[in-house]
Structure formats: C-alpha cells, structure tokens
Amino acid sequence: MTNPFDRQAACPSCGAPITFRFVGAAAQVCKHCNFVVARTDRNLVAVGRMADLVDIPTPLVMGATGRWNGREPFVVDGRVQLDRASAPGAPWQEHFITFPNSGKWCWVASAQGRWYSTSEVEIPPSGLPPIGSLRAGMQIHLGPYGTWTVAEVGQRRVIAGEGEMPAVARPGVPTGYADIGAPNGQFGTIDYGDGQIPPKLYLGQQIDPAVMVLDTGAPVEPAKAEVTAVSCPNCGGNLPLVTPDRTERVVCRYCGMASDLAQGALRALGPAPRPPVEPFIPLGAEGNLRDNRVICIGFTIRGTTVEGERYRWREFLLYAGPRLGYLWLMEEDGAYWIVWPLSPGEVQVSGVTAVFRGSSYGFKQSVRAEVEYVVGEFYWKVEVGEAVRATEYEGSGGKVSVEQTPQEVNYSFCEPVSAREIAAAFGLKAPSAFQAGGGAAGCANVAGTIIVIVVIIFVLFLLAMGDCGSGGGGGVYIGGPSFGGGK
Template identity: 30%
Template sequence: MAEESQRAYRAPCPGCGAPVEFRSAQSTFAVCAYCQSTVVRQGETLARIGKMAELFDDFSPLQLFTAGRIQDKPFTLVGRLQYSYAGGRWTEWIAALDGDRTGTLSEDNGAYVFSLPLALQQAAPPATALRVGATTAINGQSYTVASNEQVQLVSAQGELPKLPELGRPFTVVELRSDKGMVLSLDYGSEPPGAYLGRAVRLEDLQLAGLRGESAKEDKGRSFNCPNCGATVTVNFDSSKSITCRNCSSIIDLTQGIGGELRHAEQDEPVRPLIALGTLGTLQGVQWQVVGFQHRMGHAAGDDEHFGWDEYLLFNKKRGFSFLVDAEDGWSMVAPTTGAPTMAQGGGAATYLGKRYLLQYAYNAETTYVAGEFYWKVERGQATSNRDFASGNSLLSMERSPNELTWSSGDKLDSATVATAFKLEAKKEMFKRADAAPVSSAARLGCGTIILIVVIILILLIILSTCSSSSGGGYRSSGGSSGGFSSGGGHK
C-alpha cells in the first residue's frame, strides 16, 4: 500500500478544503466527495469549475475503490459517470489499470462490458452517417450499428479522465461485431473518442470491496401511484418503468420520481404463471423474477396472431436475463454484447463462429406488463423480430427505429423450469408443445397409446388405398407460429 500512496496525488478542494485524491495519472478531473465541487487538476493545484449534481443511486454492487482483475491485470474503480438519454440513463465506472491506463466498466443491456480506449486508424465517420442496422468497417473489422443516441452527462463521482459539459447533449453510437465485441464512439469530444470492449461477468473479475447487501434494503424508494395513490416501491434506481401492483398502471420513471409522473392504465390484466418476486435457480444461478410482459406477434401478410410471455430475471452479479414461455417451449436468453452477421436474405445468422437458421420472422407488440424494467417499456411497443436456432441454441433479433438488439440462449425443459421455481405441483401447467416424442410417450397412459396405434393403422390403410388408386401424393403447408424469444435489449 505504501507504494500505491506515493503514486497518488492529493490536494485540498478549492471549494471546501477537504482532500481530493488522484490515483491515476490519466485523471484530469475529480468530484469532491464532501461538497460535490467539480475540480480540474492544473499542475500542483486544483481549480473549481462548477458543482456536480447529486448521483442517482443505482443499487449497483460496485462502488468507488472496488478492486478486481481483468485478463490477470489489477484494476481499481476510481470514478463514475452517469448519463441520460431519451430512454433513461446508464452508468460508466472508470477503472484505473496498471501502467497508468484507464478502462471503463459500463452497463450494457442489464449486464456489464469492460472497454479500453481504441486508437482509430482513420477518422470516425460522422454520427449522422451511422444508421441503426447499417454495417461499417472500423480498423478493418466489420461492425453493425446497434444504437445512435443523443445523450448528456447528468452526474459524476470520483476522478475522471474526461468530463463532458454537464447537461450538454452529444451523440454516442454503439457498434457491435459478430465476434462479441462492442465499439462505442463518443462524439462529445473532437476528435470522437473510441472504446472497444466485450462482455464480462462480475463474478469473474475477482472483485473485492463491493457494496454490502444492506445498501439496497436501506435505500429503497417509494412513492404514490399517480393513478390510484397506492404505494409503489422501486427496487432499482436504474429502472425506467414500473407497474403499480394495485391498479396495474405503467409508470414512466425516465425523468425520476420527483415530479409529475407519466402513466398509462392497463385493462385485462394477465396473471403470470410465475409470480413476481419468486426466486429460482437456473443454470446454477439464483434469479429473482422482477418483471413480466405478455407479447403478441404476427407474420407479415398473415392474419393469425400468437402470444407468449417473458419473465425478466435479475441476479446481482449476472444482471438481467429473460425466461421466455412460448407455444413451442421454454427458453432462457440474455442480450448479446456483439451483433451476429445475417446472411443475405436473412435466412441464417452467424455469431461467435456458430451458424443459426431462421425459424420465424414476425412483428411483435407488447400488450401487458407488470413489475420493474431497466428499459422504458410501454404497452403497444412494436418491434420487428427474427428468431434463429441451431439445435437447442437460440438467437433472436429485435429492431425498433432507434435500436437493434440481439439475444442468445438455450431451450429449457418445462420440468426444469417448474423445479427451478419450486412449482412442481403445477408442472402440468408448464408443459409446452416442444416435448420430444419419446419423453411424451413416457407420460402417456396405456389407453392413449393404444388409441394412437389404431389411428395410425387406419391412416396407413387409407393412404395405401389412395396411392394404389390415384398414384398421386400430398404436401403439407406445415405452417407454424410463435416466437420462442424476443429477449429484449435496451441500454
């Protein structure tokens, strides 16, 4: 520790006199922990350039001075930046690395991405030229534009290598590759900054100094529903939507809860098979159901509609995943960091070296929601979806005007889902049309099996007669419906 403290720089805050410390040589700015003054380092002194707004508490397990390792190299979280955009807000943590480098540990669709600055070989394209869904090459690598948003800095904490002007809008473009990489282009500076990263799990970062479990319990926020007046409690400050348990109204949290809240009433409530708040263990991880949405879909030119349910699951270190309940079975998916490459015509997609074939293409609409969501969810939200599969592995795309998101995961056996949430008594209600013939037969009674055999024999006799008399055949249209996953994306 002695060597660490010798490398740190400390000076009194020009606002209140409290000590302000810089641990990274790359840090130029800092926010005083005592008076929230924003200070800039000028040689051996600090100059006050303003005052920072209060942080939104996001109930993250991370905090300043949390230490960990990435690719076997140590890092320490020394700063935090909070941004807002039309859909809500997100947080970036500044990580001081060995060798005086800095990285960023940021939220990404309910999970985390660790990024490092990237030197661009050519000037970044104009932000207006990067349309959502378009592909472009950066440093010789092909990327798909996933989002193009106007953002602004709303608050900061600790020491920082950059500090956009508070409240000044600028553009951030996110691009993703089929190798699982995410590239952020920050147009808040000239030239634009570039940061390249990939998904990480907090549990793999060997973190020390995380926040205590009590932090969330101590700081839960409650307010009165703007529709019925009932008490509504927000568990995650990063939530952008929540529903009232009393009247089912959807409440918009993107502007905070201090002013008049926008809300939308919902009729015909849907009862989830798995109740909100239920804990369950899937794939060796304990999850809590924090959100639920019912969605409807239909293929272009087809009048037939189909529906499915999505449960939003949360784990403190894994972030968010989706448990999807569709006609053709259960699945568990999570947003991908990268963007798969679709074949021309969209009949196949490749991601991380694996090829998936198109199963369904359809338009989707959210018809009912309950619980809390990390994106701004609305009744009637519409997306264009494509679902791909490779064996039991799934890959799904959702596209809206401002965002392109992908999710990946695997099919789950219905009995596994029922057992995971301790709902074995209702396991018959979990069964779906994806049951394999062998496993289905094992659950059928003897009378049912005999009846099936008789029907098969009758059909064989009829087909044999038709074949000998007309010499013709038949073909089936084989239509199917129901998307197995939409996955959700959303910053």
Template identity: 40%
Template sequence: MSALASCPSCAAPLSFRPGTMVAVCPYCKALAARRDRDPELIGKVADLVDTGSPLALGATGRYTGRSFTLAGRVQLKHPLGGVWDEWYLALDDGRWGWLAEAQGRFYLTFTQAPHGPLPAPADLQPGGLADLGPDGLWTVGEVSEAAFHSAEGEIPWAVEPGATYRYADLSGRNGAFATLDYGEDPPLFFLGREIPLADLGIQGGTRKPPKVGTQSLNCPKCGGPLALRAPDQTLRVGCPSCGSLLSAEGGKLAFLKSLQQPRQDVVIPLGAEGTLRGEPVICIGQLRRSCHVEGTDYPWNEYLLLDSRHGFQWLVQSDGHWSLAVAVAPGEVPQARDGQKNLWTQGHTWRRFQDVEAVVEGVWGEFYWTVEQGERVEVTEFVAPPRSLTRERQAHQGGGGEVNWSLSTYLEPEEVWQAFKLVGAPPAPVGITSFQPNPHKAALAKSALWLVGALGLLLLLVMAESITHRNTELFHRQLNLYDLARIQPEAPGTARQGIPTRRPQAPSGSVMPAPAEPQEPVFFSDPIEIKEGHRNLAVTLSAPVNNSWIGLEGALVSETTGVAELFLVESSWYHGVDGGESWSEGGQAQTVFLSAVPPGSYVLRLAPQWDGKVPPVRTIDVRLRQGVMRWLYPGLALLAILLVPLLMVFRMVAFESRRWQESMYAPNAGSSGGDD
C-alpha cells in the same frame, strides 16, 4: 502524484492527478475544470442515482499486472431511460481505463489511436457492420446519444453539465468491445472487452452484489401494494392492481398513465420464486406481446426473471410452448443482412424463420427499461432447434437505435412446472413452434446404432452364406417329352398307343376295341444321394417354349423315410406385338425352391404337363441343385432393417414440414432476395 488544488466553490481540497481534466468536489458537488493555474468552476452536478453498483470511489484493483484506483465516475442517461456508470481507472503507469457498467455487465476499454478514418454516426446501422480498417470489422450494437447526469471524483475528459454525447457501441467476437465517442472532433476510439468483475480483483470500496431484496411500496394511483424485487434496476412498474404504468426512476414511484391492459392469462405469478436450470430465479415482470401476420394476431407472454448471479433472463410462453432467453452480445453473432436466410454461428447453421413487428400489449411488474404499452420492435428469428437466435431492432426517439440479440432454448412445459412448483399439469402445447426439437429426430438418432449394427450383421450373414452355399448339382437331365408321352414325331398329333389296359379281348366279328389312351408321362430318376441336411434345394425347369407353357409336377421322395417334397414348376413364355410395341411375358427357365431334407437317398419323380395332345417342345431340361443362395431373404432382412428407420424419417420430415408451414421462409415458398 496528484496535484492538490482548492475547490473554486467551497475551497475544499481537490485532487488532480496526471490526466484529470475535471474533478468533482466531494463536499459541494461543484464541477471544477483543470486550468493552468487554478481550477475553474463549470457547474454543479446532480445527485448520483443509486444504481446498486458493487464499485465505489477509491477502490483499488489489478489489471494485467498493473494496479489501479477507481478515481472517478460519470453517470450518463440513456435515451430509453435509466443511467449507466462509467468508472475511470487510474493505473499506476499513468494510463486511464474506462470501465462501463450496465445491467450487471462490465466493459473495460482504453483510448486508442485509430489506424484509419472512423465512420460517421450516420454511416452506422445498429446490427450492421463497422469496418474500421486495420482495427477490424465490428458489429454495431447501438448508435445513440447519452446525456451527462452526474459525476464524482476525478474525470479524465472534459465533461460539461447538460451536455450530450453521440456514441456508437461496437461488439466483436469473444467479448471484444469498442466505443466510438463522437463528443470530440476527431472522434475518440476506445478499445477493450467485456470483463468479469472478479478479473479486476477489486478491493476496498466494493459492496456486495445487490441481493434480490424486496422493497415494499404502494402504487401512487390506487394505493395497492407493490413489491419491487430489483429496486436498484427497475425503471418501469406496471401495477397489477390498477393497471397503471409507473416510473421508478430515481428510486421513487411516479404515475405515468393508465393502461388498457389485455386479459392477463399468465401462469407464473409476480414474485414467484423457483429454481430453473440449477439457478434460483424470481419472476419480477410480465409482458404480453403480439405480432400481426396476414390478418391474425399471435400473442405470447414473457416473464422477466431475475437471477442473482446472471442478471435478467426471459421465460417466453406461446401456445403452451416454453423457452428461456438470455442476452447475447451483438459481436458474438455475425451480421444478418435483410433477406439473408441463413446464419452460421456457434457451430450451427441458423435458418431464418420469420420477420415480425412485436408490440407490447400489457405490462405488469418491474422492468429495467422504460417499457411502454405499444412499444414496437422489429424482430427477426433464426432457428436451429432446439434453440433460436432472435434479433430485436429498436429505434430511439431523436435518432439512433439499438440491436439486441437473445438466445432462446426450448423448454419442456414440465420443466417450467417443476421449476416453479406449479399446481396441476401443464397444458399441452398447441402446434409446432419454430424451434421445438424434433422428437422423431432424436428417436432416429437413437436407432442409428441399431441400424448400423443390423446392417453389419446382415453383411456378415450374407458373406457367410455366400461361402457355405456351393450350389451343388445333384441331378441334371434332358427329358424327351415325345418319348415320355409315346408320341410318333413323324405324325404329330397322333399319339402312339400306350400300353394296352387289361380289357377282355373282344370276340371276333364284334366292333373293334377303342384305341388305348396314352399314359400320363412320368419319369423316375436314379437314386440321388443327399448328404447335407441343412441346405435348401432348387429344381430348375428350362424349356424352349414359345407362346406356350410346360409344367412339371414333381416329388422328391426319400427311399427310406417316405418323406416327399412335392412341387410344381412351370416354364411359360409368351410374346407378341401390340399396337406396334412388342411385349413378352414369362420365362423359359423357372426355379422352385425346396426346404432342406434329411440326408439320405432320394428319387425324383417328374410328371410333365402341357395343353393338347402334343407337347409344345421336344425336350426339357431339369436340374436339381443344393445350397442355392437366395437373395430374397437377405432382401427381406434389409427391408426389416430399413422399414422402421424409414418410417421414422418419414415422421421426422413430416414434423419439419409442419414446422416450416408456419414460416415466412418455408423451403418451397417464394421469398424475396437474400442469399444462403
């Protein structure tokens, strides 16, 4: 039950429910601290900044079965500019919840007694880890100092006008969120999570989500028209007419400085509306950033898109390549140490691509932070194409800093053109960007099914062939070449006289007739019955040649049809020693393969050949087989199966090689330290 008291300034009734430390008078804005007897006046609060919050004082809701009332609110100023709201939930069980609201996101935390000592702010690095012992390991999102700006309602802690509060925001997996509040000694520990507003069932006092309504203003410098499309969140405006940088804090435009803007070569104009990935978006800001690597500037454009449902997104354009970037909570990404080459998160390995310092060169349109020309952030990029995880580390003036992670997804230029209905065709991308999807990888993946199917079919065919090819021997003979050539073995070099030719007898007394020339040795086999008409044939010649050769000219002739398979097979073997090393060439057995012949009776005609008059060997072995398995053709089929995929692999590897040539962490390049 709330205790009633009187405002120490105007005596209006003030409510102090259990736990309320300070209350703001709704009439005179006096800040009254709870004391034993009467509230003490400790100051007055400034007007609240209209942040367009959907919440309002007095709204009710339910959380984990407990009903609550939004009893109070504090507005805190961020060192980079802008304010955020911290709402206080008075639950019906007496507890107080802290509901922080920033850029459309809500974080609900409850004060918790830490189980161990809390680290000092100096021990925390944005992007690093905070080990809270039994309370877990957290990623440090931000270490900074907030300044009290304004308040309303009942506040469960002792705020002071003008006070600053050191804090650290921690992020964990699955939306876990924690804050270390160093405004008190010992520091306070708040534990909770990011929560969708719908989960709180807010009623009463809730306003509709801010529409992307346009506020038309004029530039205070040049008078040019300015259309603010997110006036409740815009802190900086770059006038597209005169290039002035304007402050939009407090809802009013104020001239800050004139900017020397680079040439604007943007594609999507300010105010352009489109539908990207199913969501209506509007382009409200354009940034030109660049980095300097090895003496060369690499500029790119960033388009700030406002999505009425998801808040802010970034469309990034670089050398014709496009990507869509959304914010990722630091706790969802494992810590990346300096020099660490790989990250494992979201089910992928992300490889470090580059570390650069990005500088803002040009500012046009509206921005939700106090962006400055020349603003620098340390950017580290990890890629797992087609996506990229980028970490931006920024130091705050006066100490502290913050880390922001964003997840970028590669977009085809045509998708951007279609989304914003841009005229003409998009310019072709130049080069290969860090997380551009490898088109050859996709093609190879598509052909994988064909490859597997073809290999399976090949295996089946080979198995079928090995069963059906029985290697049947049709003819086998050892031919005595001396007999065939009619050579006397006891007088090598002397050929036996062959069958005399038909020459008239020389008259007696005349010159003796010349000895008859030996006939070409030829052999005819007995009829060979070939029963199968769909199996190949193989003629194998084996001869114990030694630094010589034997040829066999043959014909397999059908006795009925006259079809003849003419062939030539040669057995040669040469060997020697050359420079102390032995060598050999050829083989004593050779096979020639013949196509299948129609079934029937065949005769094998064989005519051996050799150099000189005397054959180098006495006997040769000739064999005719049918249904001989040949591995040449399955080998050719395997080559056909693998050739195109191998070509695709080659192209895929070449693409990746070209991609990583641009990286500071190329696979074969030297890199400093780090682990994988």
C-alpha cells in the same frame, strides 16, 4: 511520500484546494461545490456543476484500492453517472480506474449483470463513421481493430460524478455515442461528444468482476439490491420490487397503472390494459431453472399480424441474480423456450444466415412484434404499442433472435424447454397445451373449449374420409426478449 503527479490549486468556483493525483486526469469534481474543474496548461477552469449523485449501489467506492488479476495495483479514482438524453430516468454509472504503477487507466461499467472494461485507443487511419450514418445491427470496419457490430446509437448526458476523470465532462450537455460489440466478448463505445471536438474511441471487453480484488480481501461482486416495497400511486397496492436499482417502469398487478420509478417512489403515467389471463408463472414466484435461482418479475403478451391474421405469444421476465441478470421464458401454443441474452458481437448476420458460436442458423421469419399487455417490473420503459422488427433464425439446438429499432438491437438464443420442467422449477402444476396456447387470445373458457372439440371432431371426420392432404405448420413465434434498454 508525495505522489510526483500531484498538482494542487484553488477551485476556480469556490476556492477550495483541488489536488490531481493521476497524471492522466483531465478534470475533477470539486468535493466542496460539485463543479467540474478542468485542468489546462496554465490554470484550472470550472465548466459546469454536477447534480447530486444518484444512489446506485456499487462495490467500487471512491478511493478503494486493489489488484487487477491479482497483480497490478489499481485505484478507484472517480465515477460518472449518465442518463439518456431522449428518455431520462434510468441513470447508469461508470468507474474511472487508474493503475499508478503504469500510468494507464480504464473505465469499468456494469449493465444487466454484465461488467465491461474499456480504454481509449487511437482512431484508426480510416477514421470513424459519422454518427448519422450508423444504424443498430450494421457492421463497421475499424481498421486494425477489425469488424464490429453497432449495438446502440443515441445521445446521453452526464448528470453527476465524483473524483477525477480522463476527459472533461460537461454536465447536462447532450453527447452522441454508439455502443459496439465484436466476437469473444469485445465491447466498445464511440464517443461523438457534442460535435465541438473530434470523437473518441474506447475499446475493451466484457470482464469477470472477480479480476478486481479489493485490498480489503473481498472480491468485487455485483451489488445486491434489497427487495423494496412501493405503493401503487393509483390503488395503493403493495408492489415489491426485486430490482429497484435497475427498474425503469412498473405496471401494477392489481389495477394496471403504469408508473416510472424515481427516487424510490412511483410516478403514475396512466392505466394499461390488463392481460386477459393470469400468467402461468405468478409474479413473485421463485424457482430453480437450469441451476439458476430465478424469480418471475414481469409478464407481457406480444403479437403480430400476418396476412390479416393476428398471432400472439407470451413472455415471462425472470431475474437471475446480479451476476447473470435477466432471462426470459417464451410460450406460444404450449411450446416453451428459455431465452438467453447475447452480447452483440456474439452473432454475425449476413443475408439470410446468422452465425452463432460457429454454427449457422437459417432465416425463418421477420415480423413487426408489438406489446399488447404488460404487468410487473421492467428494466426499460415498456409500454403498450411498443414495436420492434423481430427476426428469427433457426438451426441446431434452438433459434437466434434479433430484435431491433434504428437506435438499438438485441440478440438472444432461444433454447427449447418443456412445460413440465418449468412447472417443476417453480413448484407449479404443468398447464395443458390448450390452456397455455389459447390463454392470450382470451379463449380459455367454456365456449372456447366447445369450439375446439367441434373442430377436432370435424378434422377427424375429414381424416376418416381420406381427403386430407399434408398440412402446414402452426402460428408465428419470435424467440427473443422484449426490446429494452442496453445500459
């Protein structure tokens, strides 16, 4: 039976037949010439040509059908691939899902193991804030939709696409956007476009991909990327990539060459300083941490200067599979923390207090955290010297960490874990507190050991003299993930 919403005409670019299946579709990518064809009241207009699709694995292939929550039929009617306008090279994609029975639609996207669904909603009576007034971490009030936290502000470009779409996408044109979050997994995007038309507001929430069941009977699971081996463009070393579909930057574990990943190959950027110590958890080590199968894929050392003194801590990037995404392990002076990334709406910061899941966490410290050393593969373009404002709030069961720049903010919860548990998880020998704490400063050597022994003897002598007051605590620790891209 013919769909009553079918509208057919010739592509204005190549003459091939164009059929619009969904009544809400405003444009379509021609299968024959890759031009975006916009539908107007009178005719079709070609507005720009899409590049070839980037090979990003997805279970939501064009034309796939299924049921949402086991009830409402849906169709994968299109997808677009986007990239940041200022730092291209790590595209992501969003799927246009239509519901034939109701005439409704939504966008479905995934990022770092999380899936999101958003739909266009009416602009609140009070309007939307100008993009120039937005800063990451600030809260905005959207009338009947409540209060939201700004997670990221930037510009992006549509680079490729296929099928239908609910709005006209002009390939290659920079458009402004702001990603926002609210409690209970709510997520949204303010699309400011290129400034020629009013902004659009898309709201929704984080979803379990299991809500989409394909008619083939298979659930929609996150795509599983195969481990890919690439060669370092400098030394030729073999570098296995655990997340080739998400990796943006690779720093060679052998020679320190930093490279960007493009179309399955590495493009050399320049050498990075080698870490002064080997990471306690070797790159490529697999383990089972808190019932999560993880693999260590990256290692960084970051530092901050407080009152003229330099403090350092170490971070291990773990990949926990396509559903959970990335985790971090932090270590400073032998104390370890598991770092769980949070959605921006899960934390509300007001003054010197951060509220997370109904509990209050008090301000502890805020420092400028800088990357000093890096090796492995990362989901953003990490580089030595990269800096963020890292703020820590302390409370029951751990710490809330907020890391931000004017453009982006990341939230995380840091839960203490023992070195013994980490060692058991990866089948390693647990390090001593001194080995773990002194390594990043380059003190894990014989001379350093002698100095520590002398200091201990001196302190014991002072204690024996009875002249010591009650001293303060140790160094600076910011429990939060290295700053990275949100998409």
